[in-house]
Amino acid sequence: MPGLMAAVWEQLDFKQPVAPGIKLVLGVVAWVAFVLAWHFAATADGTPSPLFPGPLQVLGALRELFMERGFSSDVLGSLRRIGISFGLAVAIAVPLGVLMGAFPLVSAFFNPLVSAFRYLPAPAFIPLLLMWLGTGDEQKIALLVLGVVWxxxxxxxxxxxxxxxxxxxxxxxxxxxxKVILWTVVVPAALPGIVDTCRQMLAVSWTYLVIAEIVAATDGIGAMMMRARRFVHVDDIMAGIVVIGVLGLLCDLAFRGVHWLAFPYLRQRGR
Incomplete structure (x- = not known):
């Protein structure tokens, strides 16, 4: 432990790259500390509270949800909505964003609209989307698209x-x-940054998931959490939060993997 602390202290400097081994150890330590703090906070009175279950109770709720209550179908439903909506958002945003970034004239036309819509909260569109698209998946996917596309x-x-x-x-x-400059110079030069931007914005899609699934939804992680709220099953709600966090982390790692494989020249530069 003293050796680890000394190594950490040596790398504590402005913009100093962190060794992969130390990065992994620090990440594990952070999660262990979080889980321990959660456990002690939940059992501070000596008995677990039904309104603030500890990690063991949430783990038990996860086991019950997956093994006995068919939670896998809810997870797949949420993944389908995230995948479709984010794919649509990327199909709209990337071509338009490339044109706006490459040609100031295009930006001068679209930027006032895009800037205005950025400040409109996506949940405010729920009443309109319900009237226009009904209560099916179309309404939920449209809400998720509106949450990230601008x-x-x-x-x-x-x-x-x-x-x-x-x-x-x-x-x-x-x-x-x-045309040649756009496709052979601008797009290839910007592509690593575009992929990284998509990775960051995918996290925003996950934050809107529960909002999209609390309105007239029969399946999905958010729908399960709303059913649990009616019966005050806080452990199920926290289990849903944990699942969203894990799925979001896996999606982030997948994007990082794509970035790592698709742009090896960035690794050669030490970036």
């Missing part, structure tokens, strides 16, 4: 604007057309 457009356009101007000017000097 921010994704803005972030993608910002990434594209960061492409060095020298790349574009050199291509123009060599006689490349706008």
């Amino acid at each position: 921010f994704l457009i803005t972030l993608v356009s910002d990434v594209v604007r960061q492409v060095p101007t020298d790349f574009i000017e050199t291509s123009k000097t060599l006689g490349a057309s706008r």
Whole structure:
């Protein structure tokens, strides 16, 4: 332990890269400390509270949900909604964001609209979506799309604007057309940042999931949590939160894996 603390102290400096081994150990220690603090807080009075169950109670609720109550179908339903909605958001935001970032004229037209819609809370559209699309999956997917698409457009356009101007000017000097420059210079240079931006915005989709599934939903993690609320099953609610966190972490790791495999030249640069 003293050796670990000494190694951590040596790396405690501004923008100092952390060794992979130390990063892993610190991550494990952080989670162990969190679970222990949760356990002691839940059992501070000597007996577990039904309104604040400890990690063991939540673990038991997870086992019961998956083994006895068919929670797997709820998880799959939520994953399907996240996958479809985020795919639609990416299909809208990435092309538009690339054009806005590459061509100031396009940005001048769309940016006032995108900037205004960014400040509108997606849940405010629920009454309209219910009237327009009903209570089925279409309404929930539309809400999830509205929750991320405006921010994704803005972030993608910002990434594209960061492409060095020298790349574009050199291509123009060599006689490349706008279309060639866009597809062979701007998009490849911005693609790593776009993938990383999509990874970050996927987390926002997960934060809107429960809101999307509390309205007239018969399946999904959010629907299970609302059923548990009616019967004051706080352990089930916390189990749903844990599942959302784990699924979100797995999605984040998947995006990181894609980024790591798709852009090996960034690893060679030590980035």
